[in-house]
Amino acid sequence: MNTCEKVRMQLSMLLYGELSFDEEEVVDAHLESCAECRTALDRERELHAAFDQAEIESPASVLWESRQNLQRQIAAEHVPAHRVSWWDQFLDARWLQSAGALALLSIGFFGARLAPNLGLGITGMSLVDPGAQRVRSVEPGPNGGVQIVLDETRQRTVSGDLDDQNIRVLLLSAAKDPSDPGLRYETVGILNDRAQAAEVRDTLIYALEHDENAGVRLKAMDGLRPFVQQPEVRKALSGVLLSDGNPGMRTQAIDLLTKGVGESSNGLDRDVIGTLQELMNRENNAYVRQRGERVLQLVNASQETY
Amino acid sequence: MAQKTGLQTDEKALIRAAQAGDQDAFSQLVRAYDQSVLRLAMNLLRSPEDAQDVYQEAFLRVYRNLNSFRFDCSFHTWLYRIVTNLCLDHMRKRKVRKEESSQVEGSDGPVDRMDTLQESRAEGDPARSLLTGELRERIDKALSELTARERMVFELRHYQGLRLRNIGEILGTTEEAAKNCLFRATQKMRVALGDFV
Amino acid sequence: MKLRIANLVMATAVVVIVQKATAQEPSVVREGAYWVGNVGDSFGIAAQARLQVNTRGNVVVHREAGDQVTYRVRQRVRAANEDQARALLGGGLKQVSSLHGRVVLQLQPISAGIVKTDIDIGVPAQVSTVIVQTELGGINVADFEGAVQLSTGGGDIQLGKIGGSVQCYSGAGEVIIERAAGAINCTTVGGNMAVRDAGGLVALSNQMGGNIRVDKAAGDVRAHSAQGMIEIGQAGGAVFADTQGGFIQVGSARGVQAESMAGTVRVKNDAGPMNVAAMAGNILAELLNGARMQDSSLMAGTGDITVLIPSNLAVSVMARNSTGGTPRIVSDFPEIRVTPSKFFQAPMVGQGAINGGGPVLNLNVSSGVIYLRRK
Numbered sequence: 001m002n003t004c005e006k007v008r009m010q011l012s013m014l015l016y017g018e019l020s021f022d023e024e025e026v027v028d029a030h031l032e033s034c035a036e037c038r039t040a041l042d043r044e045r046e047l048h049a050a051f052d053q054a055e056i057e058s059p060a061s062v063l064w065e066s067r068q069n070l071q072r073q074i075a076a077e078h079v080p081a082h083r084v085s086w087w088d089q090f091l092d093a094r095w096l097q098s099a100g101a102l103a104l105l106s107i108g109f110f111g112a113r114l115a116p117n118l119g120l121g122i123t124g125m126s127l128v129d130p131g132a133q134r135v136r137s138v139e140p141g142p143n144g145g146v147q148i149v150l151d152e153t154r155q156r157t158v159s160g161d162l163d164d165q166n167i168r169v170l171l172l173s174a175a176k177d178p179s180d181p182g183l184r185y186e187t188v189g190i191l192n193d194r195a196q197a198a199e200v201r202d203t204l205i206y207a208l209e210h211d212e213n214a215g216v217r218l219k220a221m222d223g224l225r226p227f228v229q230q231p232e233v234r235k236a237l238s239g240v241l242l243s244d245g246n247p248g249m250r251t252q253a254i255d256l257l258t259k260g261v262g263e264s265s266n267g268l269d270r271d272v273i274g275t276l277q278e279l280m281n282r283e284n285n286a287y288v289r290q291r292g293e294r295v296l297q298l299v300n301a302s303q304e305t306y
Numbered sequence: 307m308a309q310k311t312g313l314q315t316d317e318k319a320l321i322r323a324a325q326a327g328d329q330d331a332f333s334q335l336v337r338a339y340d341q342s343v344l345r346l347a348m349n350l351l352r353s354p355e356d357a358q359d360v361y362q363e364a365f366l367r368v369y370r371n372l373n374s375f376r377f378d379c380s381f382h383t384w385l386y387r388i389v390t391n392l393c394l395d396h397m398r399k400r401k402v403r404k405e406e407s408s409q410v411e412g413s414d415g416p417v418d419r420m421d422t423l424q425e426s427r428a429e430g431d432p433a434r435s436l437l438t439g440e441l442r443e444r445i446d447k448a449l450s451e452l453t454a455r456e457r458m459v460f461e462l463r464h465y466q467g468l469r470l471r472n473i474g475e476i477l478g479t480t481e482e483a484a485k486n487c488l489f490r491a492t493q494k495m496r497v498a499l500g501d502f503v
Numbered sequence: 504m505k506l507r508i509a510n511l512v513m514a515t516a517v518v519v520i521v522q523k524a525t526a527q528e529p530s531v532v533r534e535g536a537y538w539v540g541n542v543g544d545s546f547g548i549a550a551q552a553r554l555q556v557n558t559r560g561n562v563v564v565h566r567e568a569g570d571q572v573t574y575r576v577r578q579r580v581r582a583a584n585e586d587q588a589r590a591l592l593g594g595g596l597k598q599v600s601s602l603h604g605r606v607v608l609q610l611q612p613i614s615a616g617i618v619k620t621d622i623d624i625g626v627p628a629q630v631s632t633v634i635v636q637t638e639l640g641g642i643n644v645a646d647f648e649g650a651v652q653l654s655t656g657g658g659d660i661q662l663g664k665i666g667g668s669v670q671c672y673s674g675a676g677e678v679i680i681e682r683a684a685g686a687i688n689c690t691t692v693g694g695n696m697a698v699r700d701a702g703g704l705v706a707l708s709n710q711m712g713g714n715i716r717v718d719k720a721a722g723d724v725r726a727h728s729a730q731g732m733i734e735i736g737q738a739g740g741a742v743f744a745d746t747q748g749g750f751i752q753v754g755s756a757r758g759v760q761a762e763s764m765a766g767t768v769r770v771k772n773d774a775g776p777m778n779v780a781a782m783a784g785n786i787l788a789e790l791l792n793g794a795r796m797q798d799s800s801l802m803a804g805t806g807d808i809t810v811l812i813p814s815n816l817a818v819s820v821m822a823r824n825s826t827g828g829t830p831r832i833v834s835d836f837p838e839i840r841v842t843p844s845k846f847f848q849a850p851m852v853g854q855g856a857i858n859g860g861g862p863v864l865n866l867n868v869s870s871g872v873i874y875l876r877r878k
Contacts, residue, residue: 009489012488012489012492012496013485013488013489016463016464016470016488018463018469018470018485018488047495047496047499048464050441050445050499051445051464051495052464053442053445054442054445054446054449055349055465056348056349056352062344062348062354062357062358063340063341063344065358066340066344066358066361066362067336067337067340069358069362070336070361070362070365070366071333073362073366074329074332074366074369077366077369077370137767137785179765179783180765180766180767180783180784181730181732181748181749181750181765181766182732182749182750182763182765182766182767182784183766183767185714185732185749185750186750212371212373212374212730212748213374213712213730213731213748213749214693214711214712214713214729214730214731215712215713215714215728215730215731215732215746215748215749216749218694218695218712218713218714218731219714219732245367245370245371245711246693246694246711246712246713247395247657247674247675247692247693247694247711248675248676248677248691248692248693248694248695248709248711248712248713249693249694250675251657251658251659251675251676251693251694252676252677252694255659284359284363284392284395284396284399285395285657285674285675286395286398286399286638286639286656286657286674287639287640287655287656287657287658287674287675287676288657288675290639293617294617294618294619296617297581297617298581298617374730374747374748376747376748376764376765376782378747378762378764378782387710387729391692391710391711394674395674398638398656398674399656477710478690478708478709478710478727478729479690479708
């Protein structure tokens, strides 16, 4: 490529001011000495000017209507501050609850196995100030067990079996810790192995529906995968389909909900059909729409309702 | 510069207030950006209905997720991430629809039914600016032939005047990739319009 | 003017229609409650050619012996009778053209949305690159020697063993790659992303959120997630990771740049600089034995910083803890002199040269504890 060709490739970027200092130097220097390229630059300017004219202004009425509609929709929604405080309250309540449960159950258990590396020779666990306690991190331990680091006024490590009720209680609360999505993710990952227990499943469903972090929600969905036939799991997945902002979540949810539909003789339950019909009104992801549409046809659901 | 900092501080305060549940703060935040959002959607989608859809959905998502906004990027970038994703979805969906319904097998190969509709569509479009006739049509056609991403980058750079670095941030790609995309877009436009300008 | 346009069209459209759709009706057979339509054919392709498939539906690419590209479109729909089934399956565009060494196969079924469409493409080894663009649906490539460029409007992308580079995009869905010898560059709007073994650079981006996992990569790894966890096992090059919410974990790398808005960052570094910031979350950084360190900086907003330092590593430490009240810097190294804050609210500073000093390790905590641990 000769210099003229190179320079012409860059004219558009020059007009956009998106050349680096050095690139611009080279182009400028060349333009000074080359009349043809200057003409080309003029043409490029004309082209840009032509683009300018293709812009359309939206009518003021559209803006006004949009604002009105938004206001209406927001009024129909929960107020976020309210939701937050509700969430906070809920968490606090859970904290007290689980801590209370611990106080009742824990003495033998915590005395039994404390992480030796911190050298905390605690033989009984005092929960004088349960509000000051918090699960800091959770990781799989040896022999299929689990290690939990607790923050109190000082940190301590407890370890035990996943099926141990006390460990379970700590895990269930860590899965809802609002401050650290990484902690929630790892906790959910560990709980996924025990999703056959209803209380664990409830926590996973809670994470699926309420966790603000898409990574945590996706992880919770992994754990619920084997239980997709359970009504409460289906209900939660339907909720994801209608309200989760992440299209990856909706894609996985519809794959799970519609898996094997039409293969066997039994169709879908009415609730899921209703969800799919509602989905057709609002889904903007083409893939999810298409899956929903196909399933609705397969189960011979009336498509006239949307 | 000082002014800019001042503006940002105010915006931060607005966002914090909105996060705390202050409805007025939220609506001020909306008003600060909603015209440019609507203009972007309108330009990209060329339909007031679709643009309104994007507007609603975008600000509802902002409303629902405002608490997860952590000031790690500017609010503008965050908002535009949401808006551009919604627009891209719309554009892809429309492209699918178009290919689904309009490509027919003519005796000389595939023919696009849309071609014959161009005139009536142009007339029906509201708020068209003065540019008329062939050039206008050519620009529209050339724009519609860009890929969704090329169209988006071109729109953000040319009509919204954003810097490529910022565009990359919004679209989740690098400045270099955005630049390549813009380069392809202008190249295609130049080829399509070469004889008219 | 018109003439010039005509010339332009002539010049660019060196399109050779190798094969065109025939009017022949596809076979439609009954399978249980379904009607199934099958369309398929094959065509020769030059060595080193690039094959592009434009379509709509789920696409499976497999290796084919010989030098022919084969394709099969299988469509399935539930219908009352054959006529209705044919109406639903519709027709479609089927065309092969070639331009500058790129062979484009257009398979555009014009079917009702309820039709399930699966496309199977057999690609001979002599094809250098496979490009798949499907409007909607998953893409699966089990084994291919060359490079792949894949995009879907929505659906999962699953790749087995790819001999060349990988580029992919999904409008929504997972991206899973077992092995790729070349560079990987993938984006999904939302969904998990995983790479088991990469022979080159890896760049993964998740626009609206999802977890990213890379087990092993020979080159640099770039990972971006709007929200979600990022886990990098072993990187031959540097790791650049950022997430707005979630932990970041790096098993080993030659340089790390990591940013997490909320979540812990755990990093093991072999060589090169480390720049880590965690706004709300802890940082745990382990310097590996014999690490060739460079100047590094770790910053935690709310959270602790723990650095594990091998006993033979030469490093200069500059630690600042700005926690209000009584800030803490806990050190296993007598070389580190900790200066208590002189007046209320002033940061506590710990500095010193370990093993004679070396590259500077800058540690900053706004609210938390700094631990310097001997490994």
